[in-house]
Amino acid sequence: MSFSICVAQCTDSLAATMDDQARIMQSIGGVSLAGHSVQGGMPLPPPHGHDGTDGDGRKQDIGDILHQIMTITDQSLDEAQAKKHGLNCHRMKPALFSVLCEIKEKTGLSIRGAQEEDPPDPQLMRLDNMLLAEGVAGPEKGGGSAAAAAAAAASGGAADNSIEHSDYRAKLTQIRQIYHTELEKYEQACNEFTTHVMNLLREQSRTRPISPKEIERMVGIIHRKFSSIQMQLKQSTCEAVMILRSRFLDARRKRRNFSKQATEILNEYFYSHLSNPYPSEEAKEELAKKCSITVSQGVGSTITVSQVSNWFGNKRIRYKKNIGKFQEEANLYAAKTAVNAAHAAAAAVQNSQANSPTTPNSGFQMKDEEFQLDSAESKNTLLSNMFTGSSGSFSLPNTGDMFLSMQSLNGDSYQGAQVGANVQSQVDTLRHVISQTAGYNDALAGNTMYSPHGLNANGGWQDARTPSSVISPTEGPGSVHSDTSN
DNA sequence: CTATATGATTGACT
DNA sequence: AGTCAATCATATAG
Numbered sequence: 001m002s003f004s005i006c007v008a009q010c011t012d013s014l015a016a017t018m019d020d021q022a023r024i025m026q027s028i029g030g031v032s033l034a035g036h037s038v039q040g041g042m043p044l045p046p047p048h049g050h051d052g053t054d055g056d057g058r059k060q061d062i063g064d065i066l067h068q069i070m071t072i073t074d075q076s077l078d079e080a081q082a083k084k085h086g087l088n089c090h091r092m093k094p095a096l097f098s099v100l101c102e103i104k105e106k107t108g109l110s111i112r113g114a115q116e117e118d119p120p121d122p123q124l125m126r127l128d129n130m131l132l133a134e135g136v137a138g139p140e141k142g143g144g145s146a147a148a149a150a151a152a153a154a155s156g157g158a159a160d161n162s163i164e165h166s167d168y169r170a171k172l173t174q175i176r177q178i179y180h181t182e183l184e185k186y187e188q189a190c191n192e193f194t195t196h197v198m199n200l201l202r203e204q205s206r207t208r209p210i211s212p213k214e215i216e217r218m219v220g221i222i223h224r225k226f227s228s229i230q231m232q233l234k235q236s237t238c239e240a241v242m243i244l245r246s247r248f249l250d251a252r253r254k255r256r257n258f259s260k261q262a263t264e265i266l267n268e269y270f271y272s273h274l275s276n277p278y279p280s281e282e283a284k285e286e287l288a289k290k291c292s293i294t295v296s297q298g299v300g301s302t303i304t305v306s307q308v309s310n311w312f313g314n315k316r317i318r319y320k321k322n323i324g325k326f327q328e329e330a331n332l333y334a335a336k337t338a339v340n341a342a343h344a345a346a347a348a349v350q351n352s353q354a355n356s357p358t359t360p361n362s363g364f365q366m367k368d369e370e371f372q373l374d375s376a377e378s379k380n381t382l383l384s385n386m387f388t389g390s391s392g393s394f395s396l397p398n399t400g401d402m403f404l405s406m407q408s409l410n411g412d413s414y415q416g417a418q419v420g421a422n423v424q425s426q427v428d429t430l431r432h433v434i435s436q437t438a439g440y441n442d443a444l445a446g447n448t449m450y451s452p453h454g455l456n457a458n459g460g461w462q463d464a465r466t467p468s469s470v471i472s473p474t475e476g477p478g479s480v481h482s483d484t485s486n
Numbered sequence: 487c488t489a490t491a492t493g494a495t496t497g498a499c500t
Numbered sequence: 501a502g503t504c505a506a507t508c509a510t511a512t513a514g
Contacts, residue, residue, distance in 0.1 A: 488513100488514085489513085489514080490511100490512085490513080492509100492510085492512095493508105493509090493510085493511095494507100494508080494509085494510100496505100496506085496507080496508095497505095497507105498504085499503085499504080499505105500501100500502095
């Protein structure tokens with residue numbers, strides 16, 4: 001919408017008003033010509049008469065004048081100008097003028113005045129409310145934070161999508177800015193136009209009956225015209241916001257797969273906490289952070305806590321539904337975690353045993369071959385102690401076999417990036433490995449599915465509502481602490 | 487194109 | 501509030 005359009009529209013309405021005035025004039029003329037006395041009290045003689053008498057002459061004169069007034073618009077500009085000048089100089093002009101003013105005041109305006117009380121437009125109110133709710137209208141500032149808050153509140157209160165909201169917020173701010181500049185422009189244009197019209201009318205009021213009331217009315221008309229334009233602006237702004245919103249929601253629905261690394265991290269956690277795969281809030285945060293850091297797939301693709309929750313929700317349900325399908329994956333991650341655990345243990349051993357025979361590499365970087373060659377014995381002992389020690393219910397049938405199994409499952413010499421794993425997770429993991437390799441549950445042989453510790457007969461995890469102890473914020477990754485929730 | 491995988495959403499439940 | 505289960509909608513593999 002441009003200013004020129006506004007002006008054009010307003011000019012239309014102005015023209016319409018002038019037509020109205022012409023009609024009024026006509027009706028006044030009609031009254032006079034019909035021979036009735038006019039309310040002003042000035043007796044008008046009958047229109048037809050003869051030149052002979054003074055009265056007749058005056059009648060003729062007035063008739064002429066009225067005729068001239070009424071036909072003035074049919075004439076060319078120059079002609080009309082000349083006529084106008086003539087009329088203005090006519091001796092009857094002041095009297096006629098005041099009469100016309102009075103009549104007009106008492107007829108046209110009184111009729112119109114009544115219907116001009118405009119009640120607040122419900123549609124406009126709705127638009128205003130919506131803009132206010134969206135944070136487009138209303139108090140400025142906060143860098144669109146008010147808008148974001150409103151949007152967040154309106155979008156169903158999704159927990160933590162402030163990060164992915166940034167794009168939305170930027171767009172909304174843009175809309176908001178455009179809206180405000182346009183609004184200001186209209187306001188200014190409206191004021192300019194109003195003063196212009198008022199000046200025009202004031203000037204015209206010297207030659208044509210225009211009361212202050214009428215000017216007021218004209219101003220009202222202009223304002224209404226502009227406010228209807230403003231409404232269009234508000235409407236299109238609302239539309240824009242809606243489109244933005246739907247696009248935003250679409251974008252959220254349009255999913256992107258997580259990166260391999262992120263999935264790996266999540267899977268590692270899941271399978272290492274198979275007995276109770278319910279990360280606490282802090283754990284979720286930690287995982288989200290880790291995934292986001294690990295992920296180098298481009299800007300704006302961070303993984304949020306709610307996404308982690310989604311992932312775990314989906315994972316649990318899908319794992320439970322078809323454990324067999326996840327067997328391979330479970331093995332893989334179990335082995336990985338087991339090796340990690342072993343590495344962690346190795347590191348611990350190395351740290352505690354300063355006189356360890358040959359330890360050229362750090363424990364974290366050690367490969368399995370080295371692991372076995374270097375200090376397999378000590379680690380075996382340690383792991384075996386770990387399992388029997390902190391998880392009394394679980395006993396290893398054959399520690400040596402277990403390590404062989406791990407070796408075979410982990411032929412790609414996985415180098416654990418994450419060493420931190422609690423004892424419970426190690427138990428889970430190793431038990432899983434054992435179930436595959438040492439006939440723990442005969443899972444591979446028959447269709448009997450591997451039943452992880454914690455998954456009860458109903459298919460639900462025991463103490464599912466109790467979050468397992470997690471990656472402690474103080475200890476951070478690499479720490480080993482016990483999870484004895486089971 | 488079809489089947490499967492997977493992230494997100496929704497409603498019920500506790 | 502967190503979870504489950506069902507479902508939607510898209511991504512991806514074949």
